Amino acid sequence: MTFSALRSLQLSRRSLFLNCSRSHSTNTFPLTVRSLLDNNVEAGSDVTVKGWVRSVRKQKQISFANINDGTSVRGLQAILSSEQAERLSTGSCVELQGTLVKSPGKEQGKELQVSSMDILGECDSTFPMQKKRHTFEYLRTINHLRARGNAGSASLRVRHAARQGLQDYFAKHEFTQVDTPILTSHDCEGGGEVFKVTPGSAASGNAEFFNKPAFLTVSGQLHAEMFASALSRVYTFGPVFRAEESLTSRHLAEFWMLEAEVAFIDLEQLLDITEGSIKHATRHVLDTCPEEMEFFDKWVAKKDVKGKPALLKRLRNSLDKPFARIDYKEAVQLLQGANKKFEFPTTWGSSLQSEHERYLASEECKDRPVFVKNYPSDQKPFYMLENDGKQKNNTYVDEHGSTVACFDLLLPGIGELVGGSMREDREDVLESKMKAAGMDTEEYGWYLELRKYGSAPHGGYGIGFERFMLWLTGFENVREVVPVPRWVGHCKY
Structure with a gap:
């Protein structure tokens, strides 16, 4: 094989690899609610949306659901048939396919006309975050769900x-x-409000795992000075951790x-x-x-x-x-x-x-x-x-x-x-x-x-x-x- 023929084959293989890579990366992530609402996708496009149902408004002929995937304060309004909406509940996780259309409403520029729906995760009726304002104190008691709001x-x-x-x-x-x-042998501030670290088992055979007291750090300052003395900035x-028995805000x-x-x-x-x-x-x-x-x-x-x-x-x-x-x-x-x-x-x-x-x-x-x-x-x-x-x-x-x-x-x-x-x-x-x-x-x-x-x-x-x-x-x-x-x-x- 001549040099030119070999070079042509190499370039052809490289082009094929790049095209395959681009094709793969384009489909890596689904479109987000934020990208759909920020005019990154034109009305009239067929799209797939995945997220959680924030609210459902069911009517006789047509129903509306607010879908959010955590990327935006605004949710995407989805228009569904009454049969589709009957399967939905607040908190459920869904995949919706349909057409993005201009919305006649004032609160959103576009909405999704749903053609098909798949429920990825059903939600029990006891879901504690319904469509109403909850106090921040209450949301703190369900911290594992707090980010859904x-x-x-x-x-x-x-x-x-x-x-x-x-x-x-x-x-x-x-x-x-x-x-x-994070583990350190000193109290940077000298206030004594430190968490002492001890092994969870006696496997080491020593009361002190490091043969001396160790604490969770209250500050990285002293160690940062160590590096500033060599790197300048x-x-x-x-x-950081403080064992301060304070209940203030x-x-x-x-x-x-x-x-x-x-x-x-x-x-x-x-x-x-x-x-x-x-x-x-x-x-x-x-x-x-x-x-x-x-x-x-x-x-x-x-x-x-x-x-x-x-x-x-x-x-x-x-x-x-x-x-x-x-x-x-x-x-x-x-x-x-x-x-x-x-x-x-x-x-x-x-x-x-x-x-x-x-x-x-x-x-x-x-x-x-x-x-x-x-x-x-x-x-x-x-x-x-x-x-x-x-x-x-x-x-x-x-x-x-x-x-x-x-x-x-x-x-x-x-x-x-x-x-x-x-x-x-x-x-x-x-x-x-x-x-x-x-x-x-x-x-x-x-x-x-x-x-x-x-x-x-x-x-x-x-x-x-x-x-x-x-x-x-x-x-x-x-x-x-x-x-x-x-x-x-x-x-x-």
Whole structure:
């Protein structure tokens, strides 16, 4: 065989392979309800739709069913014969074949004229999600079915988009995503609210599986610092755990954190990065989830004083202006001078409570996110950089006492969303702070060695992802925005 003939045969086989691959990939997934409603398919097309029945309206001659496959807040209206509808019930899973036609109704542009129907999964008459509004508390009791409703499914889609938005921001700014351990031997924050891990059986023959106590992580920060000392810009995104016996609407035992660590920056640059990541992710959600955001604006979030939807307006306003930035000292002065009575009084050295945080963002800064920075040293953990004038651009020391180069980002209606700081990069100062806190410096020897071997100025922050979801959706309880919530006394599923 000549070279040209061999080459022709190779190209022919390659073309056949590609055509087969394209043919196979085209039929991999059925059309989604979202794609049918978003004008990706023209009216008059014969289509197949698979999904769950949200509601059925049966009449003598003709019946209507709302079909949803979880890809859209809107369902696809299906037109059926009375005989077809007789077999349907709310909650059943179906495959419908028919013709997509223009709808005369105002609520949808297209509907499905059904020609044939196959019930993939029948649904018992006791299905607990009928066509009516259920309270969020009730839906939490049937969490395994919660995503079948609009609020549950829209929350998961927005959660997906918010994650994408954050990861897109870090990718564009040359961050490397790293995976930090879930099992750890230390308590990053030093609060002691950790879950201890023990083996489920005595197979190892030791009381301690690792020959020392091990815990579920409360933060990936210290390990992220490990990688930032080599890669400069890193972030980690994963579950963290707090054994905090709190039943408030802001606390979970298991939640997700995005934590970033950056070398060669100062505090103001760290605030810039924080603000940029929040704005980028918020804009991404608004751009990619318009119908979900309109749903939350109308049905979930609180209205303004005039009773009008306020969520979308608040989010868009947050993108238009820079976030406010004030010192802790200034925050205390503003709270002391406020024409409002607080449950907890504020003085230098006192912690800012939720009522203070909401007042600063919602009222003092007029519904504008605000950074509060340079807190008193004794309020904050050991790893935060002391403001003693030895670090460029971090020279703030109050006459009341020492401060650390840190910040909290407060959001209107939410309170604290982000906490971060410059990290103490001087070995001797860090070691003395650890000893003062009663910590075992041998246990944290590796962390000290990061300062011993080529230390660099660096800082980082953590975003409580469920609190970010409250900001985006208007929900008031973090249990509504986590797929399977865990809190003290509750670990179902």
